[in-house]
Amino acid sequence: MTASVVVLISGRGSNLEALFLAEAASSFRIDAVFSNRQAAGLDYAHSRGRPATVIAPSRGEARERYDDRLRAAIDPFAPDFIVLAGFMRILSPAFVEHYAGRLVNIHPSLLPAYRGLDVHERILAANESRSGASVHVVTADLDAGPVLVQSVVPVTAGDTPESLSARVQRTEHKIYPAAVELLAAGRAQLNDATIVVDGKALTHPFRAVFDGTGGLTEWPDNLPRL
Numbered sequence: 001m002t003a004s005v006v007v008l009i010s011g012r013g014s015n016l017e018a019l020f021l022a023e024a025a026s027s028f029r030i031d032a033v034f035s036n037r038q039a040a041g042l043d044y045a046h047s048r049g050r051p052a053t054v055i056a057p058s059r060g061e062a063r064e065r066y067d068d069r070l071r072a073a074i075d076p077f078a079p080d081f082i083v084l085a086g087f088m089r090i091l092s093p094a095f096v097e098h099y100a101g102r103l104v105n106i107h108p109s110l111l112p113a114y115r116g117l118d119v120h121e122r123i124l125a126a127n128e129s130r131s132g133a134s135v136h137v138v139t140a141d142l143d144a145g146p147v148l149v150q151s152v153v154p155v156t157a158g159d160t161p162e163s164l165s166a167r168v169q170r171t172e173h174k175i176y177p178a179a180v181e182l183l184a185a186g187r188a189q190l191n192d193a194t195i196v197v198d199g200k201a202l203t204h205p206f207r208a209v210f211d212g213t214g215g216l217t218e219w220p221d222n223l224p225r226l
Ligand code: GRF
Pocket: 009, 010, 011, 012, 013, 014, 015, 016, 085, 086, 087, 106, 107, 108, 133, 169, 172
């Protein structure tokens, strides 16, 4: 069985591309892509022959109203999972509830640390020695749902927000397809409070560790590699 995935983006779509590149070896298929604005990732989806559509908010439109329109566009695809890949909007509780158990996001920090925006600036200002990315369940609270998979990278001397962001992002492209595969293969189930993997509550996220140049130093045993 192939799981149907809808991806929501707002920009470049490098995570979307990584998901597409992993698709052939995976249990999922990207059936549609939506963006809230014109985005390079839409062209890439088109180049792969998949429907890719802008659903732009109109001026002054209430969040709930926009989310209803987005939902009405997504639901005809009957997706098993909705994968947020750089989708730069906060989702209303009704939208999150509608897709409960099917909605994941990737955030460029080691959640629960550094939720929200300007993550890399704040990490550097705090002199952290490491950072990473987290694939997490989307709940009504921003960046607060349980975490399924994380990547860990060092923060290195001379890092700028841009260099740190680039290092973290390269690891996102490895862990996001792996996390979606866990879901698509039916090994992981999501709910608001816990994640169950292979029949057991996940007590710690899967953690893949990378070095300063993006080399992989540790990959969890039970995490698929696509
Ligand atoms: C990623 O870094 C992700 O962590 C954040 O948005 C960025 C999206 O980048 N949520 P891209 O559009 O996938 O290149």
